[in-house]
Amino acid sequence: LTIALNNELPLYQQLYAYIKSEIQAGRLGAGSKLPSKRKLSTHLNISQNTVQLAYNQLIDEGYVVPSERRGYFVHKLEHMIKLELSETTSDKTDFKEESRILYDFSYQGVDYQTFPFSAWRKLTKEVINEYDHELLELGHPQGHLGLRTSIADYLRQSRGVNCRANQLVISAGTEFLLQMLIQLLGKDENIYGIENPGYERLSLLFQSNGARFRPIAIDGNGMMPEEILKSDANILCIAPAHQFPSGGIMPVHRRIQLLNWANERPGRYIIEDDYDSEFKYSGKPIPALQGLDKSGKVIYMGSFSKPLSPAIRVSYMVLPEHLLQKYTDQLSLFLCPVPAIDQKVLERFIREGYFERHLNKMRNLYKRKREILTSEIARMDVRAQAMGADAGLHLLVTVNNGMGEEELVITALKAGVKVYPYSQYFPDVSLYQKAPVVLLGFASLTEQDITKAIGMLNQAWRATVCKDFNEV
Amino acid sequence: LTIALNNELPLYQQLYAYIKSEIQAGRLGAGSKLPSKRKLSTHLNISQNTVQLAYNQLIDEGYVVPSERRGYFVHKLEHMIKLELSETTSDKTDFKEESRILYDFSYQGVDYQTFPFSAWRKLTKEVINEYDHELLELGHPQGHLGLRTSIADYLRQSRGVNCRANQLVISAGTEFLLQMLIQLLGKDENIYGIENPGYERLSLLFQSNGARFRPIAIDGNGMMPEEILKSDANILCIAPAHQFPSGGIMPVHRRIQLLNWANERPGRYIIEDDYDSEFKYSGKPIPALQGLDKSGKVIYMGSFSKPLSPAIRVSYMVLPEHLLQKYTDQLSLFLCPVPAIDQKVLERFIREGYFERHLNKMRNLYKRKREILTSEIARMDVRAQAMGADAGLHLLVTVNNGMGEEELVITALKAGVKVYPYSQYFPDVSLYQKAPVVLLGFASLTEQDITKAIGMLNQAWRATVCKDFNEV
Secondary structure: OOOOOOOOOOHHHHHHEEEHHHOOOOOOOOEOOOHHHHHHHHHHOHHHHHHHHHHHHHHHHEEEEEEOEEEEOOOOOHHHHHHHHHHHHOOHHHHHOOOOOOEEOOOOOOOHHOHHHHHHHHHHHHHHHHOHHHHHHHOOOOOHHHHHHHHHHHHHHHOOOOOOOEEOOOOHHHEEEHHHHHHHHOOOOOOEOOOOOOOOOOHHHHHHHOEEEEEEEEEEOOHHHHHHOOOOOOOEEEEEOOOOOOOOOHHHOHHHHHHHHHOOOOOOEEEEEOOOOOEEOOOOOOOOHHHHHOOOOOOEEEEEOOOOOOOHHOOEOOOOOHHHHHHHHHHHHOOOOOHHHHHHHHHHHHHHHHHHHHHHHHHHOOOOOOHHHHHHHHHHOEEEEEOOOOOOOOOEEEOOOOHHHHHHHHHHHHEEEEEEEEEHHHOOOOHHHOOOOOEEEOOOHHHHHHHHHHHHHHHHHOOOOOOHHOOO | OOOHHHHHHHHHHHHHHHHHHHHHHOOOOOOOOOOOOHHHHHHOOOHHHHHHHHHHHHHHOOOOEEOOOOOOEOOOOOOOOOOOOOOOOOHHHHHHOOOOOOOOOOOOOHHHHHOOOHHHHHHHHHHHHHOOHHHHHOOOOOOOOOHHHHHHHHHHHHOOOOOOOEEEEEEOOHHHHHHHHHHHHHHOOOOOEEEEEOOOHHHHHHHHOOOOEEEEEEOOOOHHHHHHHHHOEEEEOOOOOOOOOOOOOOOOHHHHHHHHHHHOOOOEEEEEEOOOOOOOOOOOOOOHHHOOOOOOEEEEEEEEEOOOOOOHOOOOEEEEEHHHHHHHHHHHHOOOOOOHHHHHHHHHHOOOOOOOOOHHHHHHHHHHHHHHHHHHHHHHEEEEEOOOOOOOOEEEEEEEEOOOOOHHHHHHOOOOOOOHHOOOOOOHHHOOOOOEEEEEEEOOHHHHHHHHHHHHHHHHHHOOOOHHHHOO
């Protein structure tokens, strides 16, 4: 294997692209064994982590199949010629989902069926009838004051966030807000600490923005203070309300430790991602970390993706007072990407109490789904255990049937059920200790679906080792 | 333990809040044992269940640790460090406009009054009635195929752009698209060439994204080839349909020169910003540069900000085929920021012919406004001359009354009329040769306003040198 690496692309992408092209060209035939990660990393003088990322991508796209303890093998491709032809005319960009998936435990969706669409419809008509050309005028770059006020009121009352409307910046997705923050806080002087394991898109986001980041290990209480100190990160990205994917809630003593860490030096910040904090099923929601912060060290981020729908495309951040002027000077060239009409409808949806009522309804509904999911998991023939706090829209499951993670995922997929491998959430896979753990998001499945899907997983996972898989 | 309970909140929340505040204030120290559930419930005359709920919440948040058979203990919490921050609380962030401006020749707005709002309202109601939960589902990262198809059809027919729907990426503003491009094309290996003078936000955008750029001088035909070669730019950002702010249209020979330049080396690209190309008042619109390109060297960008309204927040780019796969690999993590409903309404607005009709109407309306503006300028007592092609929504005016640029702007402002100094559009001011030139955008003013405003300018600029100004 010879490959000329350059600086144009991240190394793992070059490696991935190279291997992919070799497979597509037939030079790496079906069933060929790829070099081990260790061997290849030594040979190319790159890190094992880079090789892992490339191999993961090839696995994700189905070019390569991992076989536990035996290595990585080229998958048999039947339609190579067609694939190559359709490459330029690519309908590949149309993101086809794998076929034959009957139940998808993705954590991306929400329960769309219970959305109060008639109320939304009513408010949309109201807004479009009442307003006229005002809806076409350029709004405030941070978003309409009315919507910011509604959100600020909600955050103060329900999330314990200290904020005024003028601290809010409304945008169309957490990734846009993070991009703004990367620019606002500066690229060269900062190193971002991200949870390991954590939200899998963060490392890609920082990478593609040319920002430095370090994966930082977590324990059951969140990011570990000694690991933070060992890294040279000065801005932490955390989800204290419900860590993703572990599902842990950060207790107050760890929160105080992190705030103290931030207060020890200027330039240290904590970005609190409160992505699904609305959903805590026993007791009250845990107040935001931002509410404990008296020094303007926490940048709070929230979104309507989980409580309403990702298609609403509204997220927001609360900037500490001392960053506002810098924001105005540097970033107010970014107009608020949310159209005026949608801002007005959402403002009314919150102000007239629909949002609160919807949240209460969804909390009960998701609580029931979670209960059904955990009790179905407990009833499985294979020894399986659900992990994570009684909160959020996903959980981790450890399955003790002798299968490894990949076998669990593949056998599930063959049975028509998509579950997600725990390892993919590790930006630094060296911290991933091989464990038979998968992630299940349950928000978009019905109660019946959950029961059926777990039944199918039970069947699929009952055989201690999948025959088909061993034949690969 | 004394606690006054009221009816405003659930009892357990009052109890929880009380104990939490006692712990935070240090009155319940680390290691203190809380009263047993039975004791406290008797003491307060509330149910044990209520106490249990309060204790559970304290445990969830980490204030209290349960110890089996021994009871409930206050967790040890670090002392909170507070950082002293210089309070720069500012309401400066509220973007106050200068007072006393009667007429603003800003080029940012459009004529909102003639927007076919009843049609937009009708389509919005149609969409919200016809669709249901589909509007809440996550769409394609490049935008809905229906809208992309409508836009692609329009671009092929009206702008001569060679494209298919799958090459389009829809976003919420040109700045978002440029950010994506900066990431897609790579930061370290590229140098962007921007027009000098040019759109004043471009340099800020590249700067804040950490991308290298060079201001490149223009002549009446656009960027000068010899200046491009002198710079080491390999990606040019140009507006060939109507250069901003000079108002020139790039002739075909210059277009071919630039395309030849791009074709000479791999990695060279042209980003064509077609921001107001819909508005050409004499003759046929000039087809897009992209239509001449046979090698995938042009990235075409357009927006609905000028033809409809900046509040619509929809812009798009057409990627060359060979960049699509790279886009999919790297950037499809960015969900399309335009909400589903707005995409559907706009799709219908285009497909059902409203957009084309609106454009025709606006073309006539803006043509008249421009005629009034240029004839009013010609009639001024001071020697003033309008420059720029018969296109677009702004023009430059040279005023030969002995005042410099700043004096022109300040005397106008004192008279209640806002005009824009030419010099601010030079990313490299060393190329700015002192000239009494100001920019006037005319889209958002009525015909009467234009006449009145120019009358006021005539008054203000008549005195060869403003007395007040000399006293400053």
